Amino acid sequence: MSQPPSSSIADGAVPPTLLDLRGLRVFVAGHRGLVGAAIMRRLASEDCELVTDATGTDLRRQEATERLIAGLKPDVVVVAAARVGGIYANSTWPASFIYDNLAIAMNVIQAARLSGVRKLLNLGSSCVYPREAPQPIPEEALLTGPLEPTNEWYAIAKIAAIRLCDAYRLQHGCDFVSVMPTNLFGPGDNYDPESSHVPAALIRRFHEAKRRGDPTVTVWGTGQPRREFMYVDDLADAAVFVLKHWSAPGIVNVGVGHDITIAAFARLVADTVGYAGDLVFDPSRPDGMPRKLLDGRRLEALGWRPRTDLADGLARAYADFLAGGARGPGRPLD
């Protein structure tokens, strides 16, 4: 699958290339997930060799993961494998979210070091930041306060992965970097009503309500929280940009620079799907973080910009849903 190369670099201001991907072997752990698949699509337009795990290795198993990566001999590793889920999944399966994500990060990062990879990109999430972080959230807000309880299990594992990369850089000189994307959506999302994030959940709910002719659709929470949404192919473009042009300890935010209330977002999804009924809010469901807007100036200063407008991205995501691109339910394995 080939896509046109990125046009996201502003005004031709290209920063120095720290890693030339040409001819390198790149392994994307989690290549079938929302993020991993988008990164595979983006890497297809680079002159690198994509190596994949044909055997479906359980990355929570240390020896198996080390064997896999030693065998693939990648030059570059992208850690896009994770146990992910929305607000309900996170609070319902805390052990799966913390254990699976800690194990995956630990095993892949250690295996990458052992096999001598040249660069590793660790994917985190905006939920690593404290609940009361200043908005827009700067990278410096990491580890400055208590986390949002509805996703703290996932967040703790993701923070541990960031600090693992930093520790490996310090002790072993590894070029391991971490990016923190904002809330993502797009082709191949998980549309399971219980474990999905809000974009996929609402695409499905509005679609089904339209088909049945329901007069109302229920949206979780008060509708007042604010979220920043990014089309996943923009994140994939940022990931490749970071691989090439960024090398430093700590983290880099990847966002779009503006947010929207859940109520307004829900109306936009309804319009995308062509649902004309009313929205009903269910405040018995948790709102989660009141607001999550990333400060993206660090990446912007290097010249990277997202390019997909929210309405366009939602239209593409809905087209993918209609075409049957949805992933499985994404429930805990055990």
Ligand code: GDP
């Ligand atoms: P979060 O950013 O970690 O809170 O992830 P989510 O995507 O799960 O939720 C974002 C916001 O959307 C929260 O305030 C939810 O309460 C709200 N929301 C509204 N309807 C839904 C829904 O059907 N599913 C999910 N997951 N969230 C919803």
